[in-house]
Amino acid sequence: MSNLSNQLVIAEREDLARGIRLLLANPLISERASPEGFDLIRRRREPIRQWFEYYCGWNLIVEPRLGYARLVKVRAAADPSRPARRPRAGRPAFDRRRYVLLCLVAAELLSVPVTTIGLLADRVGHASGTDPVVSTFDSASRAERMAFVDVLRLLESYGVIAVVDGSTESFVESATAKVLYQIDSTLLLRLIAAPVGPSQLAVPLDEVPLRFDELLDRVTRERRYGRTTDDGGDTAPASAVQRNLWLRHAIFRRLADDPVLYLADLTDEERAYLASPTGRQLLRRAADQGGFVLEYRAEGVLFIDTEGLATDTRFPDDASTAKVAALLLLDRMGDAAVTMGQLRISASALLARFPGWAKGYREDDRPAQLVCDALAVLTGFGLVRVAGGLVQPLPAAMRYAVGTARTSDSAAEEMVPQ
Numbered sequence: 001m002s003n004l005s006n007q008l009v010i011a012e013r014e015d016l017a018r019g020i021r022l023l024l025a026n027p028l029i030s031e032r033a034s035p036e037g038f039d040l041i042r043r044r045r046e047p048i049r050q051w052f053e054y055y056c057g058w059n060l061i062v063e064p065r066l067g068y069a070r071l072v073k074v075r076a077a078a079d080p081s082r083p084a085r086r087p088r089a090g091r092p093a094f095d096r097r098r099y100v101l102l103c104l105v106a107a108e109l110l111s112v113p114v115t116t117i118g119l120l121a122d123r124v125g126h127a128s129g130t131d132p133v134v135s136t137f138d139s140a141s142r143a144e145r146m147a148f149v150d151v152l153r154l155l156e157s158y159g160v161i162a163v164v165d166g167s168t169e170s171f172v173e174s175a176t177a178k179v180l181y182q183i184d185s186t187l188l189l190r191l192i193a194a195p196v197g198p199s200q201l202a203v204p205l206d207e208v209p210l211r212f213d214e215l216l217d218r219v220t221r222e223r224r225y226g227r228t229t230d231d232g233g234d235t236a237p238a239s240a241v242q243r244n245l246w247l248r249h250a251i252f253r254r255l256a257d258d259p260v261l262y263l264a265d266l267t268d269e270e271r272a273y274l275a276s277p278t279g280r281q282l283l284r285r286a287a288d289q290g291g292f293v294l295e296y297r298a299e300g301v302l303f304i305d306t307e308g309l310a311t312d313t314r315f316p317d318d319a320s321t322a323k324v325a326a327l328l329l330l331d332r333m334g335d336a337a338v339t340m341g342q343l344r345i346s347a348s349a350l351l352a353r354f355p356g357w358a359k360g361y362r363e364d365d366r367p368a369q370l371v372c373d374a375l376a377v378l379t380g381f382g383l384v385r386v387a388g389g390l391v392q393p394l395p396a397a398m399r400y401a402v403g404t405a406r407t408s409d410s411a412a413e414e415m416v417p418q
Helices: 001-025 037-042 045-054 096-109 116-128 142-158 185-190 212-219 240-257 268-275 279-290 322-335 340-353 368-380 395-399
Strands: 026-031 057-062 068-072 115-116 161-165 178-184 293-296 300-304 383-388 391-394 402-406 414-417
Touching: 001 045, 001 068, 001 115, 001 279, 037 045, 037 068, 045 178, 045 240, 045 340, 068 185, 068 395, 096 116, 096 142, 096 185, 096 322, 142 368, 161 368, 240 268, 240 279, 240 322, 268 279, 279 293, 279 322, 293 322, 300 395, 322 340, 322 368, 322 391, 340 368, 368 383
Parallel strands: none
Antiparallel strands: 026 068, 057 068, 115 178, 161 178, 293 300, 383 391, 402 414
């Protein structure tokens, strides 16, 4: 093989690995928002599509002329810990009202190629007013306008709507703000990642609230792993081929999407598959093709991305008070379980030690909130488990240590992430 051929092969492998990790961090990549990332995925779309299909059972849709790539990620199990987030400081999670408005806005956007924020608000108000289950959207309320703007800015970040004139944020201060949007209805339809479209269920609207859990199960059921009865009943017993397919996809979905995969959290079948020669070979191959460093220990498995491309959030990270507090409290725990009360005492001690830090958590009940926010970070990264009032550090927590540094404005020592 010539030197040029070797270089082409190496470049293709690097592009494949980079494209995989970019899509894991951002399952929707548009040419407008990320021209270089989109161009890479467009050029290498076939090997990238094959990697996601083989290991995870996820479909990759690339539309070169429309300018977007959409990885349709389906979780191995329902996970409410990964909500949509508001594009504001701290990125708070969407609440119920914002999810309702998101559905209403999406439905109204499907019918028009161009609209203004005022017309859209009026249509959402009319649609919500005719639904006996949904509270009517009131654009006269500042809180309602802020929720509405959060929804629109989320859709802007996806590329579903593009601001032609004006600023979406201006609607928060005035319901008469003038903003013109162009809508990409094709991309809007791609946002749904359910294996079964909700419109296929053909359920009367008045039955939806009473059968919500059942309907959620039906739209997330993947028939490739077993035959589903026509009446929506349980999935029939799968064949050996289907079981093996499900085991591979269930394991690699969690490896690709979760910070750490603990063997204790797997079923006996999944552990046996992962420990088999085939499972170990697939682990090494998937990590190599995806540009990951594979770490396999007695407690679990990790795919480590040394470039940090494959994640939308990091830890350790001093970008938020909660993440700094999470690292400091993790250091206080060591390897032993602690109570919530002990953590609140530790949080109060940290606040007393560093009076210029975490100013938003200094009222009477705020240390408890700091603990809750820090634990949300730690549980999200698979570092602790909370049960029965106890916080138990998990094996991956031992990877983190805390060092000592001096602040730039004082000689006092402060604990900071290494």
